[in-house]
Amino acid sequence: MLPQKQFLWRFFPFSTPLMFHMLPFSSRQSIESFATLGSVSLSSSQVFPAYSSTFLLESVDYVKLVQSATKTGKLNHGKLVHSHMIKTSFRPCLFLQNNLLNMYCKCGDTRSADKLFDKMSKSNIVTYNSLISGYVQMSNLDKVMILFDKARRLGLKLDKYTCAGALTACSQSGNLSAGKMIHGLILVYGLGSQVVLTNSLIDMYSKCGQVDYARILFDHSDKLDGVSWNSLIAGYVQNGKYEELLTILQKMHQNGLAFNTYTLGSALKACSSNFNGCKMFGTMLHDHAIKLGLHLDVVVGTALLDMYAKTGSLDDAIQIFDQMVDKNVVMYNAMMAGLLQQETIEDKCAYKALNLFFEMKSCGIKPSMFTYSSLLKACIIVEDFKFAKQVHALMCKNGLLSDEYIGSILIDLYSVLGSMMDALLCFNSIHNLTIVPMTAMIFGYLQNGEFESALSLFYELLTYEEKPDEFIFSTIMSSCANMGMLRSGEQIQGHATKVGISRFTIFQNSQIWMYAKSGDLYAANLTFQQMENPDIVSWSTMICSNAQHGHAMEALRFFELMKSCGIEPNHFAFLGVLIACSHRGLVEEGLRYFDTMEKDYKMKLHVKHCVCVVDLLGRAGRLADAESLILRLGFEHEPVMWRALLSACRIHKDTVTAQRVAQKVIELEPLASASYVLLYNIYMDAGNKLAASKVRTLMEERRIKKEPGLSWIQIGDKVYSFVSGDRSHKNSGQIYAKLDEMLATTKRLDSAKDILGYKIEHEHLTNVNYHSEKLAVAFGVLYLSESAPVRVMKNLRICLDCHMTMKLFSIVEKRELIVRDSVRFHHFKDGSCSCGDYW
Known part of the structure; x- marks a missing residue:
């Protein structure tokens, strides 16, 4: 036979020792008597029918049991209490019904709450407040507004909890008009002095993009608390108004209000946005956090780490990370993201991010979805196919593959590694295809030269409800340019015009490039003339396009016209000018522009610019000057430079220089067929068939095959x-x-x-x-x-x-x-x- 108390906990599972002792003595005595009777001969299946007629509780007992279930979040306990009421034919009062309703809502069972609400013969504002709170918690925002409107039409006296719940729904949905209406009702009902509603209104206006309204409300409110200040600070961060943020922080400090973790976290998040003086301001906040003893708090520490990483101070971010004692998954994720978001990500940073993952596992910290996404990005950088497969297997084990964001990164990973079969498998494993994985797959096809597959998937994407943006259209158009597919480019332009994207500058630039690379320079010029605000990319594209089509003087005219419009030339604009001079033999002009790059614009010379000048000098017969330029600029280890000089040797039939130059380029690229073919043709043009045959024999010995013409x-x-x-x-x-x-x-x-x-x-x-x-x-x-x-x-x-x-x-x-x-x-x-x- 079980002891009396053990029997109670076994066969009366909605009760716990804590709940039991909360009951009045008479009720506890009744329950103990029931347990004693049940321990004589009844099994667990016979207990509940037996007590339905013999074991009764009072309303206050039910209330305490329901409130205990609400506090502990144990929905099953609450349901057992409710079922006991039904089986004993107990008729709960409105107060008890509201407690039951609140229990269901707080435990996330809005379906049971709805059923209970429908059966209630009476209701009051507490009833509606409980339901509104539950639906806000479940993010069922439409239902919140329906209940709010119903309570208002029934003539119930709305209180601060009703209005606060409705304002939260407006904040989350961005419904500014409804939020303004509730603001008006708050004033009508005389609730404007309630600080909780002031905070809700500040949050609502901020999240709806009207942070200036929030500031007016803040300045005209008599009662404010710490939440009010933090809500306004968060609003300024969300809306990118960092100067106003600095002002409110100074005012908060002057009023003697201490910064807490939320304040510092929001302010440091703003400093991560790289506004003017953000790093200096972030350092000041760091010093203040140290004075308050909050720098080791995990929220503040994560914000500091993120701020330093995004402002380019990766060493400071690592130092913050190392000094933290209690690291959680969010901090590890922030550190991994910081290592992988630098402008030029080095392999050592990617490997450090991978090592952090192993450190997390050894500390028993469970990785999140964001952890795996950072891991995949690191694998893309180091191009580690084997480890990527292992990460993929872990994600399969944790059931993360159906997520569109993770699936998209996997597609990117396999695309970079050249395994389009694996990328396609990942793509097909995503249940709900949206624009994100579709775009990733299109980019993967383009990256691996499968243009027709990319174009087919792009046309399929056009049938989706969520339409592609200007960046996708621009990428597809650029691919048409590279392939020289004029007809496909014209079709994409038609689609872009239809959906209203053809006016975006990024798309128009791709359109210019597509027409130019497809041989229709007239259409490229026409597109440029129709642009309202051409940028540096637009001008550079026109310069390069005219240069490649042999219109050298037109390319130079565009360059000078661009400068007269106040647009400073970039590397691509100068590249187009040098190509134009090279293709037309404008030696002096080309050398003048080349000197201008370094002297007037302080640009760092790129290999491509120098190749153009070498080609320019070589075509003009100044082979010695071209060679000395290569040596002077320190590009003697670049094969493309010597190959350009070798091409000039063929034009001028200089077999002596060609043999010496060919030897250098073959040393640098012993397996590249282009250099051997050039030297072979030089000997054949000069009539030296014996030397040409030796080159052919050398190619056969080294198993070098000429790239076939396509x-x-x-x-x-x-x-x-x-x-x-x-x-x-x-x-x-x-x-x-x-x-x-x-x-x-x-x-x-x-x-x-x-x-x-x-x-x-x-x-x-x-x-x-x-x-x-x-x-x-x-x-x-x-x-x-x-x-x-x-x-x-x-x-x-x-x-x-x-x-x-x-x-x-x-x-x-x-x-x-x-x-x-x-x-x-x-x-x-x-x-x-x-x-x-x-x-």
Whole structure:
């Protein structure tokens, strides 16, 4: 037989020793008597039917039991009390019903609260206050406003708790109009002096973006407390008004109010936003926290750590982290985020973030979702595929993969690591696809060159209720530019216009670049002219575009016009100017602009700028000056510099310098095929077949293969690609027949001899007539309308034979042929090229 008290706790589970001793003596005696009777012969299944008629409690006993369940948050205990009332046919008074309602709401069971409310014959303002509080807690904001309105229409006297609950709902939903209406009712009911409502109003106005109204209310209130000050401080932080924040902090200090953890946390959060003087102000707050002894508080410490990390003082952030005694998951997350949010993240910072994860695990701290997101970012930086897989497995174990944010980071991770199959698996595992993972997947496809898949997913995204923003449109448009897909770019422009994004500067800049890179410089110029506020990117894009199309003087004109508009040139603008000078042979102008960069604008010279100058000098025959420039600027370890000089050696048939330069570039990049091919062509052009064959033998010994030439053309919505001698196309018979016809016609032209000048001596190579760009042009001539120009893109520089042949094709077909190679555009028309044979 169980002892009497043990039986009580076993068969009367809603009771606890604490609850039991809260009851009056008579009630405790009744319960003990019931337990004694039950211990004689009844099982647990027989207890409740037995006591329904013999064991009764008074209203005050029920109230105390319900309040105890509310205080401890034990919903099951409260439900057992409620069920006991029902089984004993006890009719609770309104006060007890309100307590039951409050218990259900506080324990998060709004469904049971609704059922109880519907069965209540009477209600008062306490009833509505309990329900409103419960629905605020569950973030069911629409229901809060419905209950508030119902209480008002019933003529119940609204109190501070009713209005405070409704104001909280307005704050969370951003419903300013409803908040103003409640403010008016507060004044009508004479509740304006209640400090709790003043605080709620300050919070509501701040969260609805009207912090100035909050300040007016604050200044005109007679009664304020610490919460009032902190609410206004938080409002200034949320709305980015940092100067006003400093003023209110000074006023608070002058009034003798001590800063607490909430005040310091909010102020330090503002200092993390990098406003003018934020670091100095943050340091002052740090000193004040030390004086108050709050610098070791976990909230203040985390805010300090975050502030130092975001203002570039990573060492100070690490020092704060190391001196903290009681670290929690939030502080670890803040430190990991701080290590990974610097402008240039070093590998050692990423590895330190990974080590913090292991330290967390050893301290028994459970990682959060934010921890895993930081871990994945660290894996992206160090490109550690093996560890990334382990983190992924941990996330699977913890059931985090369905989250769209985590899924998006995983997609980014596998995209960076080049594993699009894994990225697609992560994408498909997300249950509710939104714009975030869709965008991540699109960027992943683009990053790995799977443009058609990216475009297909982008079109699918357009059907979603949540539409893509200007950044996604801009990225897709830039990808169309890189691929030279004019038709797809025009379609995306149409979609952008339809959804109202075409007026964004970031999109217009991408649109300019797309048209320029697709060979339509006229459309690029037209887009630029229609822009209301072109920025430095817009001007730089126009300069570079004109330079690549061979319009050197127009590029220089844009550069000078940009300066006259008060816009200071950046690295890209100067790069465009130097490219223009290089492609047109403007040596003196190019050198002058190059000197201006360093002397007048104090810019650090980049490799790309120096390559342009080396190319400029080399094309002009000043090979010695070009070589000395490389050595003087300290770029002798950059292969691209020597390769530019090697190209100039080929133009001027300088085999002696070419051999020496080729040796340097091959030492720097022993497996790069471009240098070997250049040297081979130099020897062949000079007629030194023996030296050329040695280069070919060396390539075979080192197993170096020449990068195959690839050309592509867009017809309608499809892109067709060709390689030299390609017969994979289903209509290859027609394509080759058309190309042979065009080649035969060119030989009969009277101007052919003048254009060709001479045939390449190593024309015995059988593929010379079937290079990829010739096949692409023939395909375009067959399937494009006669009025449309033929636009072809190529991954390598166009060869001399193809360049001369394209001139003849433009005469034969009486149409413009546009070829974009790896260096520039060539517009062939009426037997001439826009490059002026200078490429």
